[in-house]
Amino acid sequence: MSQNLSSRILHSIKWTTTATFAIAAMQVGYSALMSRLLTPADFGLVGMAGVVLSFGSYFAQMGLEQALIQRTELSDDDVRVAFTVSVLLGITCTTILWFAAPLVPLYFKNPHVVPILQVMAVSLLITGLSATAVSLLKRRMAFETLSKIEVASYIISYGGVGLGMAFRGHGVWSLLGATITQGILLGILAYWNVRHSIRPLFNWSVFKPLFAFGGKVSVISFLEFLGANLDQLFIGRLLGVRMVGIYNRAFMLVYLPVHNMTTSIARVLLPAFSTLQNDRKQLCQSYLTTLSLTSYIVLPTCVGIATTAEPLVRVMLGDQWLEAIPIVKIVAFVVGLNMLSTFGGILFESLADLNFKLGLQGSYVVVQALLMIYASRFGLIGLTGAMLVGEVLRHIAYLVAGRRLLSYSLFDIVSTYLPAVVTALVVGSASYGLTVLFTGSGVPALVQLLAHILLCAFLLIGMLTVGINRPIRMQLDEHVLSKLSFLRHARPFSQMRLTVAKVRLRLAQVIQRKLLGSIVGNLPGTALRSLEEVWGWEAVKPHVRTMRTLSLPTTQYYSFPEHYPPYFRRHKSFEARLAYWLCDVCVAPANGLTWLPNVDYVLSESIGDVRRLMGWGNIMPHLHLLHTRRPTQLTETGLVVAAAPSPYFHWLFETLPNLLTALEIAPDVRILVPTHYPVFVRQALALRLGDSFSQKTIVADEPVRIPNLLLLQTEVDAGFVPPIAVDILRTTYIPNYEQLPSGHRDIYISRRYAPRRAMANEVELENALRERGYEIVYCEKLSFAEQINLFSQARTVVALHGAGLSNITWSPKGFGYWRCFQMVISMTVMHAWPFSLGLIIAMLHVGRFRAKLLPVRFR
Incomplete structure (x- = not known):
């Protein structure tokens, strides 16, 4: 799925969710009031008439709405024909229902339903007039507009x-009026926003493909109607109004709360799934x-x-x-199972595989009717x-049928539903205990x-901290968590407000550690986010000279084998890479923190720390007190880019690609580095810059005020390697990478001299291998250039979890990679990255402190 489509889907879901929840909130109040103003018999009459009306509506629509959405290309003639047929069907079905209404009491045994059904039949004509405009809005994924229309029409019709009418004593007619x-x-508001042609047109060659798809959808919808309304048909016939x-x-x-939770997603998925067919x-x-x-x-709810x-x-x-x-x-x-089955139906419609859905x-x-005939002896509860x-x-x-189409496994299904089932059991047990x-x-x-709510x-939120719910937490982290960034939107504050800032810091820390992981703002880049959090965009804007999009957003999919733990993230969405040309800003060389001049207090994250540890530890935003020492004014008036040091893996894949890009788009740029930095930083830059290294770097210990700064986007989800980063590194340091011959060296990356993660029996492991x-x-004893040369000749690499694994980036395509990792530090990122490189990979779980030599075969 392209990131553009992903963004449109998320934007659409955001608006449909907002609309459905707004309508749901109003429906709660509306239902509570109407239930006290009307009698059960009033709702029963409308329910009976509604069943018959739904029967007619499926023939009135003929699936044309879904046909318009599902078609890959849509012409003006398609729209005109769909509109013409929709109106004619609306008129026909309204007329038939109006004159057939007197026959309905023969089944329901209640004559009062006749005038109600005749008035409700008019809605079929109204639907015929508006269906095309609404379908076009959905096809364009203009759900923001459609959501606003639905909320406005609901407020006026139901609330007004x-x-x-109910307060004035009109009884059942108030339900019809709304x-x-x-x-x-x-219909009026949808057409106002679409303005499609309403000139009649009927052309069989145009209508036939619409009818071929829409007709099947209509038949399926009619069967769905029968299945969904068998309850009221049987209850109305056997038990009364x-x-x-x-x-x-x-x-x-x-139905109202559960339906409103799922409908905002479901209505977006047909056009979205159709693009992925x-x-x-x-x-x-x-x-x-x-x-x-x-x-x-849905299930815990x-x-x-x-x-x-x-x-x-x-x-x-x-x-x-x-x-x-x-x-x-x-x-x-x-209702819960019905809502979940909706997505299966959408899947088959998006693939135009309607024969199975029809069957x-x-x-x-048939099965439902037989079950209800048998259960009718047990009354309403039995039905x-x-x-x-x-x-x-x-x-x-x-x-089962979806498995045939998409080839997912039983393990995938269990992994999909297990978090919901476990959470539902916990919620149900606790709620039942409270009931007792x-x-x-x-x-x-x-x-x-x-109290129950x-x-x-x-519990629903708290269960996100449980390990089995990690897949859910990861998805929320990607799609929802950024909306919580307001907790860290600090502003300049005085000494009197320092306590308030610390409280907000603590709140952010608790949420990020205990609930959803690290909190990251949905803003262009980590350092620029710091600027915006301090002052707000209006204050930052004068300091932004220009900006450029370097690469579009992408989504990387990881095809992990079935034996992988279910919490492994199956895809990662990478943001667009942006470059900003800033003027008159301050930078701390040691950590990359960027801020505006004349700030007394800055509440922000330390860029180096957060990039290094985001999501993996106890991260707390740092409170920087900058009023004691003003940044030194940098004499360099040309363009500068900061190169904040960080551990090898993160510097290699997050900082270095940005520096290489900066040198590409702005050849005259100079690099700001602190006095003390790891030797691999100098080696990597010197390998790129050659003899001009000294002239191209600026060394500073204390914060500096820079007239012109080049700031590049940093992927805020640390550890996940963007494919573009790998391409930049290979293009720069191995220009002929695509022509590399197959490797011939088998390598074990030892961690005997590493400060962390070495095995207690490392020497035994070395001797055996x-x-x-x-x-x-x-790797600690090799220069940056030596590591590139060594691993570009690798045939097989065996390694414990650690930064030395970063070097498989230089290895030829298709080489073998065997990673031993401790159970306590197994994480998605160290698996997703090799898979994205297309490596042949095998893993061996080892104990916390010692390795066991076990036979492992490459798959």
Whole structure:
């Protein structure tokens, strides 16, 4: 998936999520008020009419919305034909339902449903007029516009018309008024933003491909309608209008929060999955990631709703709805599984594999009908239980069929759902214990409900710290965590506010350590982020002369074998690389910290420390007191780039590629270095600069004020190696890398002289490998150039976890790589990077302090 598409998906999900949660919040209040203003019979009548209306709506739409979205290319004639057919179908179905409405009481045995159905039938015509405009907005992924339209139309129709009519005593008609008003507003506002042609056109050659796809979608949707409404059809026929009303309110009580959690994602995924239909590997990754994140939210939420059914019904619906309590407990799981199955349906639609979906849905309807016929003897609870069994079977069928399309394994499915299942068990157990505690206590229902919500929310978030939920935490780290950067948005403050700053520091530290890892701002670059956090963009902007995009965002996918732990991150999104030309800023050579002049206090991270340790340790932003000594004014007026030293791995892949890029785009740039820096820094720069090294470097110990600074983007997720960094290093130091012959040297990188991570029996390990023909190498004793030369001839490399592994970057393509790593320090980054290089890799787990020599074969 291109990063551009990823960004559009995330932007779309952000807006659809915002809209659905806003609507959900309003629906909670709307439902609570309407449940007290209307009777169960009122909701039952609308529920019955709604079933018949849904029946007509599937024929009124004919799947044209999905057909417009799914097509790779769309012409003006396609749009005109789709609009023409949609309007004609809307008129036809409205007319048929209007005149057929008197026949409905023959099934439901209630004549009051006739006028309600006739009025509701008008909504089919309204949908026909607006469907094309809404489809085009979705196809363009203009979900920001669509979300604003939906929120505005909901407020006016339900908050204004619906509640207004209910308060004036219009009863069931207030529900109809709200629904029809929203449809009209949605259509008008959608067309206002699209302005597609409304000139009628019917051309069979244009309509045929739309109908070929949309017709199947329509049939499938009709079968989905039957499956989704069999409950109300059976309940209405066997148990009467009152039971339909109770079931409807119980269902909606669960459906609204869970549906709103998933719909914002689901409606974005059809156009997104459709763009990936020719790349099954990336589509599989996106599908499993979607299931994993969604199930982590949906399953614990459903369990929490089931254990909180009594106070939930009392607060949201009132005491007249107590019969809905046992229904809510079962419906919670029905709705949860239904929402998760939605993504399987979207997957098959995006691949235009509708025959299977058609067969699956048809089978589901038959099985579900048989289950409900059998369960009808047990009343409303029995019918609801039959729905649960049917949903379980359908979800399993989607997972099995998806494996055929995407070739994922059983291990992948277990890894996908395990975090959600474990978290749901913990949430359910705790919530049930709280229910037992409240039983007979006389605590008000509202207080009980709030206590349950707080407990479940705390556990849902707190469980992210558990090891089994690491995959979820990684996904949140990539897509959500940046939104928490406001915790570190410091401003200049006086001595009196120093305590406040320390409190904020502590809060940021606790969150980053205990919850989601390191907090990183969603801003262009680490050092520039420091500038913006201190002063705000408006103050920083005068110091930015220009900026350039060096490379576009990319997403790297890692095809780890099945035996890898489930917490291994399967993909990494790398930001765009940006370069900034700044003027009149201050820089600390030792750590790269950048700030504006005349700052008394700067609350910011130490760039060197955070880049080195981000996400792997107890990182706390440093409080720099800069008022005691003003930075020295640098006499150099030309362009300068800072080269803050850091450990070898991070300097090689994060700092050095930026310095090499700076020398490429600005040949006259000079490099700022501290007085004391590792020898490999000098060797690497000297190898690139040659005799001009002394003239091209500026040495300084204390912070300096620089007239012109070149600042390049740094990947804030430390340890993950951007592919562009490897290309830059190879192009610079091995210009003929693509022509390197196959290696002939077998190497063991010893850590006997390294300060950390050496094995206690390192000498024994060296002797054993030496007997097998391996060269024993101590990277600490080799120059930068010698390491490049040695590893460019490697055939096989064996190494413990450590910085010396960085040198496999220089090895020829396809060489063997065997890494021994301690269980306590196994991490994704040290596996993802070799996989991205296309290496043949084998791993051997060793103990914490000693290595065991075991036979290992390359796969």
